[in-house]
Amino acid sequence: MNNNQKQRLLSLFDDKDISQDDRNFWISRLENTSDMIAENIIALFEAFPDEIQWFYDIQRRKETALAAPDRNAWVDILKEEEKHVNSLSVAAGEET
Numbered sequence: 001m002n003n004n005q006k007q008r009l010l011s012l013f014d015d016k017d018i019s020q021d022d023r024n025f026w027i028s029r030l031e032n033t034s035d036m037i038a039e040n041i042i043a044l045f046e047a048f049p050d051e052i053q054w055f056y057d058i059q060r061r062k063e064t065a066l067a068a069p070d071r072n073a074w075v076d077i078l079k080e081e082e083k084h085v086n087s088l089s090v091a092a093g094e095e096t
Contacts, residue, residue, distance in 0.1 A: 001038035
């Protein structure tokens with residue numbers, strides 16, 4: 001993640017009153033990722049700022065499942081995530 005991306009992310013967090021713990025979580029996950037990966041995640045947050053908390057929750061659950069390791073939980077989480085993201089896409093399409 002480059003400095004410009006970090007500033008955009010922090011600005012989003014300010015706009016949505018994201019807790020310091022949640023900010024630290026995302027910064028720690030994105031600071032060592034490629035600019036391309038960070039850009040995709042930030043763009044997702046910009047497109048759906050009201051869903052930042054949901055993305056935080058699902059990411060925490062994925063990390064817990066991977067650490068367990070719990071393949072069944074991992075698969076269930078991915079299915080839930082896919083369904084939710086698809087519903088956001090449909091809703092966004094209806095707004096345009």
